[in-house]
Amino acid sequence: MTPHGEVLTPAFMPVGTQATVKALAPRDLMELGASMILANTYHLYLRPGDGLVAYMGGLHQFMAWNGPILTDSGGFQVFSLSEMRKIDDDGVTFKSHLDGSMHRLTPEKSIRIQENLGADVIMCFDECPPPTDREYNLISMARTHAWAARCQAAHARTDQALFGIVQGGIFRDLREESARFISSLDFPGYGIGGLAVGEPKQVMLDTLEWMNAALPANKPRYLMGVGEPADLINGVARGMDLFDCVLPTRLARHGAAFTREGRINMRNQIFMQDDRPLDPGCACYTCQTFTRAYIRHLLHAGEILGLYLMSLHNVHFLLMLMRDIRAAVSENRFEAFSAEWLARYGGDQTAE
Amino acid sequence: MTPHGEVLTPAFMPVGTQATVKALAPRDLMELGASMILANTYHLYLRPGDGLVAYMGGLHQFMAWNGPILTDSGGFQVFSLSEMRKIDDDGVTFKSHLDGSMHRLTPEKSIRIQENLGADVIMCFDECPPPTDREYNLISMARTHAWAARCQAAHARTDQALFGIVQGGIFRDLREESARFISSLDFPGYGIGGLAVGEPKQVMLDTLEWMNAALPANKPRYLMGVGEPADLINGVARGMDLFDCVLPTRLARHGAAFTREGRINMRNQIFMQDDRPLDPGCACYTCQTFTRAYIRHLLHAGEILGLYLMSLHNVHFLLMLMRDIRAAVSENRFEAFSAEWLARYGGDQTAE
Numbered sequence: 160m161t162p163h164g165e166v167l168t169p170a171f172m173p174v175g176t177q178a179t180v181k182a183l184a185p186r187d188l189m190e191l192g193a194s195m196i197l198a199n200t201y202h203l204y205l206r207p208g209d210g211l212v213a214y215m216g217g218l219h220q221f222m223a224w225n226g227p228i229l230t231d232s233g234g235f236q237v238f239s240l241s242e243m244r245k246i247d248d249d250g251v252t253f254k255s256h257l258d259g260s261m262h263r264l265t266p267e268k269s270i271r272i273q274e275n276l277g278a279d280v281i282m283c284f285d286e287c288p289p290p291t292d293r294e295y296n297l298i299s300m301a302r303t304h305a306w307a308a309r310c311q312a313a314h315a316r317t318d319q320a321l322f323g324i325v326q327g328g329i330f331r332d333l334r335e336e337s338a339r340f341i342s343s344l345d346f347p348g349y350g351i352g353g354l355a356v357g358e359p360k361q362v363m364l365d366t367l368e369w370m371n372a373a374l375p376a377n378k379p380r381y382l383m384g385v386g387e388p389a390d391l392i393n394g395v396a397r398g399m400d401l402f403d404c405v406l407p408t409r410l411a412r413h414g415a416a417f418t419r420e421g422r423i424n425m426r427n428q429i430f431m432q433d434d435r436p437l438d439p440g441c442a443c444y445t446c447q448t449f450t451r452a453y454i455r456h457l458l459h460a461g462e463i464l465g466l467y468l469m470s471l472h473n474v475h476f477l478l479m480l481m482r483d484i485r486a487a488v489s490e491n492r493f494e495a496f497s498a499e500w501l502a503r504y505g506g507d508q509t510a511e
Numbered sequence: 512m513t514p515h516g517e518v519l520t521p522a523f524m525p526v527g528t529q530a531t532v533k534a535l536a537p538r539d540l541m542e543l544g545a546s547m548i549l550a551n552t553y554h555l556y557l558r559p560g561d562g563l564v565a566y567m568g569g570l571h572q573f574m575a576w577n578g579p580i581l582t583d584s585g586g587f588q589v590f591s592l593s594e595m596r597k598i599d600d601d602g603v604t605f606k607s608h609l610d611g612s613m614h615r616l617t618p619e620k621s622i623r624i625q626e627n628l629g630a631d632v633i634m635c636f637d638e639c640p641p642p643t644d645r646e647y648n649l650i651s652m653a654r655t656h657a658w659a660a661r662c663q664a665a666h667a668r669t670d671q672a673l674f675g676i677v678q679g680g681i682f683r684d685l686r687e688e689s690a691r692f693i694s695s696l697d698f699p700g701y702g703i704g705g706l707a708v709g710e711p712k713q714v715m716l717d718t719l720e721w722m723n724a725a726l727p728a729n730k731p732r733y734l735m736g737v738g739e740p741a742d743l744i745n746g747v748a749r750g751m752d753l754f755d756c757v758l759p760t761r762l763a764r765h766g767a768a769f770t771r772e773g774r775i776n777m778r779n780q781i782f783m784q785d786d787r788p789l790d791p792g793c794a795c796y797t798c799q800t801f802t803r804a805y806i807r808h809l810l811h812a813g814e815i816l817g818l819y820l821m822s823l824h825n826v827h828f829l830l831m832l833m834r835d836i837r838a839a840v841s842e843n844r845f846e847a848f849s850a851e852w853l854a855r856y857g858g859d860q861t862a863e
Binding site: 178179183186432448455468 | 529530783784796805820
């Protein structure tokens with residue numbers, strides 16, 4: 160339950176990086192049954208600025224989304240997008256990917272920005288280290304832990320839930336230590352960071368097993384940055400409650416559509432005269448209205464409508480998958496559901 | 512009345528060049544109250560091909576638009592978009608702007624393509640000559656007239672209305688001769704071609720006066736390629752019934768919005784903290800939901816949603832203008848409406 164409504168879990172959060180889920184309007188998201196969406200602190204801090212968003216009444220009002228919103232801390236983007244970052248125990252100095260201007264983020268500043276943005280759930284500022292360097296992960300984890308305590312101390316808004324983030328790379332003992340420490344701060348929810356960054360799939364699944372055992376059972380666990388259908392199912396099987404990923408909208412812009420038989424590339428020649436919907440049986444507006452042949456034409460012609468229709472379908476696909484997962488869980492048939500689903504879909508398909 | 516519904520005139524037709532009104536879905540167009548839309552023969556012939564469109568059940572089914580559609584003849588685009596065109600009395604040979612391939616359009620071929628596309632209203636294949644060269648316009652007009660007769664002879668589908676097109680450049684006697692000849696073929700409607708191609712505004716208005724007097728009173732007159740609000744009003748004042756233009760969607764992509772006080776550039780700094788809608792008092796989804804500050808952010812961030820919201824508003828604006836014009840005409844107060852509207856809007860504003 161958030162100030163902007165309930166979130167039925169497990170849930171997938173569509174990502175609205177720059178205060179918009181790419182190509183979709185808020186009324187589309189409502190139609191699709193989205194509950195919580197994610198927005199990016201790093202992007203919104205740089206443009207249009209959290210001060211402007213606050214002045215315009217906060218993120219919900221600014222982007223006209225009255226449902227729940229979660230903002231990340233900016234940490235992940237600072238480490239993946241910005242140039243010339245310099246990290247010290249106090250925070251990170253970095254160069255904007257937009258205009259090369261210099262900026263500094265600290266735990267306190269990240270919280271202040273997230274308070275300005277005004278999301279329902281906000282995240283602790285953390286470092287996302289290279290996952291396989293044990294020595295560095297020891298230093299980095301200690302820093303992330305210190306920062307979590309500072310975020311908690313800095314956080315003043317009582318209408319926002321602040322989640323902690325577990326790090327620790329690929330190392331079981333570090334992951335467990337991190338889960339212990341972060342849990343000891345008693346956050347209302349826990350993010351699992353540093354996964355889905357290119358590590359072998361089994362490493363992610365093992366880490367989720369450890370986290371499932373190590374984190375408090377009664378608090379939501381949020382697997383950050385994950386949105387491949389097989390990963391959602393495998394994540395739920397390991398006790399995960401929340402997921403977010405740009406995958407459905409990014410794939411849409413690359414011309415790839417989720418179907419219940421696996422992913423298809425809609426630019427492909429074989430769909431030229433195909434009068435079926437993207438995913439036969441799907442109830443979204445795209446599939447109820449248009450053929451593959453038409454959507455292929457739109458993509459080849461570079462038409463915006465093609466990106467819209469593909470985005471609508473792909474986001475719908477993941478939201479419906481989560482709805483089906485919730486039903487399977489509540490009816491005690493998740494294991495059968497998961498086996499059947501993964502066999503049909505063809506297991507995991509690498510993100511582009 | 513068309514096989515796909517009635518068109519209340521005067522009407523503005525949003526342009527769906529490549530079988531989509533840019534950035535808008537059919538359900539958006541329905542919500543906006545669009546009746547007839549236009550699609551381009553030249554573009555659809557080249558991609559995806561009229562054969563494919565016919566195979567997919569025709570343009571209505573292909574693009575999921577159940578309202579009336581008008582296709583142009585391809586003539587205008589051959590003369591404005593293609594390279595290396597060679598015209599003779601039989602037709603035009605040209606190079607595709609997409610891939611450099613060579614193609615040939617003749618009156619018969621244009622009609623065959625338009626029959627394949629299956630619009631409710633189709634247009635005669637004509638030449639669009641440089642408007643001020645009298646000698647060339649004499650030759651060209653004779654050709655356009657001969658082509659009109661050939662189009663009429665070639666047209667077999669009885670569920671499509673074929674409109675003639677008047678040419679004649681900026682010359683009153685040629686325009687009147689063209690109107691006489693084309694009317695003598697007794698088409699169910701008449702397009703006025705070769706205007707809105709950069710000539711002084713007064714030339715266009717004078718030509719419309721001549722056409723208003725010269726064309727049959729009981730048949731629709733279609734002023735091709737016009738969509739600036741002042742031109743729509745001035746066109747209606749001179750007896751025009753149909754208009755089409757890419758202006759609302761093109762302006763949207765350039766960041767310009769129609770408002771009842773004139774056009775505004777939404778990328779402008781002055782809108783940074785503006786919490787008003789694009790056009791206060793406008794009933795479209797964009798204006799009912801979002802602030803100028805948010806839309807400006809979307810445009811600066813390069814977000815597709817910005818193009819969608821702007822397109823939705825601009826098309827809505829022209830459709831509502833035409834609705835208001837129809838009401839003013841039917842209530843015998845068009846002159847007062849026109850004077851008030853143009854004074855508030857600030858007269859004409861040059862297209863970009």
